[in-house]
Amino acid sequence: MTTAIVVLADSKQAKKLGDAVKRVSKDMTANVDLTFAHEEYDYITVVKSAPTDANEARTLGGKMVTKYKTKVDELVFDIDVMLPDINEGAAMASYQFNKYKTKPKENKLTLAPSGISASIDFARDLVSEPGNVIYPATYANRIQHELTPLGITVKMYHETQLEEMGFNLLLSVGQGSRKDSYVVVMEYNGGTQFDAPVALVGKGVTFDTGGISLKPGRGMGDMKYDMGGSAAVVGAMHAIGTTKPACNVVGIVGLVENMPDGNAIKPGDVVTSLSGQTVENLNTDAEGRLVLADILTHVQTYSPGVIIDLATLTGAIVATLGHEMAGLFTNSSELAAQIEAAGGDSGEGFYRMPMGKNWAKMIESPIADMQNIGGPYGGSTTAAEFLYKFVDKTVPWAHLDIAGMAWDEKGKPVTPKGAVGFGVRTLHTFVMNHQPHHVQSLEIDEDMQY
Numbered sequence: 001m002t003t004a005i006v007v008l009a010d011s012k013q014a015k016k017l018g019d020a021v022k023r024v025s026k027d028m029t030a031n032v033d034l035t036f037a038h039e040e041y042d043y044i045t046v047v048k049s050a051p052t053d054a055n056e057a058r059t060l061g062g063k064m065v066t067k068y069k070t071k072v073d074e075l076v077f078d079i080d081v082m083l084p085d086i087n088e089g090a091a092m093a094s095y096q097f098n099k100y101k102t103k104p105k106e107n108k109l110t111l112a113p114s115g116i117s118a119s120i121d122f123a124r125d126l127v128s129e130p131g132n133v134i135y136p137a138t139y140a141n142r143i144q145h146e147l148t149p150l151g152i153t154v155k156m157y158h159e160t161q162l163e164e165m166g167f168n169l170l171l172s173v174g175q176g177s178r179k180d181s182y183v184v185v186m187e188y189n190g191g192t193q194f195d196a197p198v199a200l201v202g203k204g205v206t207f208d209t210g211g212i213s214l215k216p217g218r219g220m221g222d223m224k225y226d227m228g229g230s231a232a233v234v235g236a237m238h239a240i241g242t243t244k245p246a247c248n249v250v251g252i253v254g255l256v257e258n259m260p261d262g263n264a265i266k267p268g269d270v271v272t273s274l275s276g277q278t279v280e281n282l283n284t285d286a287e288g289r290l291v292l293a294d295i296l297t298h299v300q301t302y303s304p305g306v307i308i309d310l311a312t313l314t315g316a317i318v319a320t321l322g323h324e325m326a327g328l329f330t331n332s333s334e335l336a337a338q339i340e341a342a343g344g345d346s347g348e349g350f351y352r353m354p355m356g357k358n359w360a361k362m363i364e365s366p367i368a369d370m371q372n373i374g375g376p377y378g379g380s381t382t383a384a385e386f387l388y389k390f391v392d393k394t395v396p397w398a399h400l401d402i403a404g405m406a407w408d409e410k411g412k413p414v415t416p417k418g419a420v421g422f423g424v425r426t427l428h429t430f431v432m433n434h435q436p437h438h439v440q441s442l443e444i445d446e447d448m449q450y
Contacts, residue, residue: 002108003074004043006064008050013078043072050081055347057082058089062413065093069107088115092414095121097128116239116428120421122146123235127225127406127419131207136174136182136255139206139227143184143234143253150241153187167254167298169273169290172281174256176211176264183295186237186251190244196305197248198431200237201295203288203311204230204255211258211284212266225419226288228406229310230255232423239428249431252299254291258284270368274298275390280368288313289372289383293390300392306335306442307397308430309387310423316379317353318404325349326422327401329384331448335396338442339430346425347414350400353381355448360385396442 007013045064051057061077068075077086091114098104113121126134126142134142144154159180162171167183174181191197208226209215215223230253237251265271269281274294281290288311296309317327328350330336336352343350359381362374370389374382384399391397402422411417 001074002042002072003040003076004045004064004068004072005041005076005078006045006047006060007078008081009046009048011078041076043068047079050079051086054082054085054345057085058092058347059413061086061089061091062093062415065090065109065111066413069094069109072109075109075111084115087111088117089414090114091117092120093416095124095416097125097418100130116242116425119235119239119242119428120424122238123231123421123424124419126231126234127228127421129224131224131257134224134227135179135206135257136204137180139204139230139255140182140184143186147186147234147237147241150238151188151244152237152241153189155185155187157183157185165298166272166274167294168271169279170254170256170294172265172269172271173205173211173258173284173287173290176261177257177259179206179257181257182255183298184253184255185299186234188237188240188249188251190240190246191248195248197250197302198434199299199302199304199307200233200249200251200427201292201299201307201309202230202233202251202253203227203291203309203313204253205288205291206255206257208258208285208287209260211264211287212260213283213285214260215285222407225407226312227255228312228402228419228422229288229400231406231419231421232310232402232427235421235424236427236431239424240431243428243432245432247431247434250299250302250304252295254295256287256291258287260284273390277370277389278368280365280371282371283373286372286383289386292387296387296390300395304395306434307391307395308339308400308427309398310400310402310427312403312406313399313401314380314383314403316383317401320353320380321351321404323404323408325351326405327380328352328398329355329381329388329401330396330398331355331388331391331393331444332396332398332442333445334442335398338434339398339400339426342429342433343426346429348405348422348426350426353384353401355381355384355388357449360388393448394444396444
């Protein structure tokens with residue numbers, strides 16, 4: 001067995017490891033790696049200074065796993081500062097999705113889950129699965145299988161039930177697919193019956209061809225991760241069920257497959273939503289907002305104290321923010337600050353984008369209450385304005401456009417290349433930090449007059 005150890009330069013353990021560690025520790029300007037014969041360790045990394053916050057700690061753990069995952073069987077962190085966070089970052093960095101490789105290149109180093117890494121990896125698995133494996137029915141079943149043992153009540157609504165209930169917008173997206181659409185509601189009751197729940201809402205388009213408004217063929221295979229928003233919600237509910245916060249949370253995901261065939265919705269069709277509002281669909285590739293509109297309407301029957309929805313919604317947000325941050329749209333500056341703070345603690349960045357009546361006017365329709373696109377400019381904001389038409393204006397609400405963050409082509413210290421699981425930690429941190437009396441007191445911005 002080969003073993004690596006990570007020690008702080010000024011620690012007792014560093015001194016025990018011998019003269020070589022002492023020598024490099026004297027004039028360190030950066031972390032130092034040592035490889036020499038030692039009776040216990042094959043590799044030693046001397047860390048100049050201890051991490052000062054959870055993100056630094058997770059990053060340290062992730063970097064060390066990246067360094068040693070192909071070299072050692074065991075990795076020891078002899079650091080007594082923020083060790084749980086270091087271990088969590090290490091566990092997150094060790095993630096692999098080799099399910100479909102007949103001869104997978106496995107890491108030599110394997111680590112047990114730590115913190116909420118298992119919940120993040122669950123979300124990553126969902127995003128990584130191809131569209132022929134994860135489609136609405138199989139996705140719904142997997143949610144039920146994973147969350148029910150954690151004490152979360154899972155309610156699955158099949159296409160026939162959704163038709164009776166009036167989820168016409170959501171169903172219009174999936175009507176070109178042979179796969180039936182589903183809505184899944186996840187209820188966690190850790191508070192009292194009088195506590196308004198936090199509502200988490202996720203777009204779950206398991207594969208998005210664009211429908212009749214067909215996407216270009218190049219890169220279309222990436223659209224298996226167009227359900228990244230729903231994966232964040234499901235992963236967060238998994239973490240919530242594991243850590244048991246003292247509050248109520250309701251998660252809801254709309255699961256559809258957007259395909260073109262003779263039964264698919266056409267550009268120009270008008271559909272009546274669950275809320276009763278009518279929508280002119282001018283572009284069938286602007287489908288995620290239709291899914292969210294109906295599930296936003298339904299989740300408000302739970303009288304939530306705050307609503308947060310997540311979606312890989314627009315290419316416009318990627319054009320604006322790249323793959324550096326997610327777009328944040330909200331009617332409450334207080335809620336924005338709390339999401340940004342939770343994201344900061346989680347290592348997930350959010351940038352608040354504008355909203356207002358000028359953008360809302362861009363989605364006015366001549367023949368319906370609204371249209372689903374607003375023209376060539378301001379696409380991420382007009383999408384948010386569309387969603388806001390389905391939200392009670394007295395409820396604090398935030399929309400997180402994570403289109404640029406759900407998948408990473410390069411990888412980061414705690415995120416191997418591929419599915420990120422973005423949003424899971426931020427949602428979990430938000431829920432853990434904000435007990436019922438906090439979410440009920442969030443103020444709506446005075447200038448959000450609609």
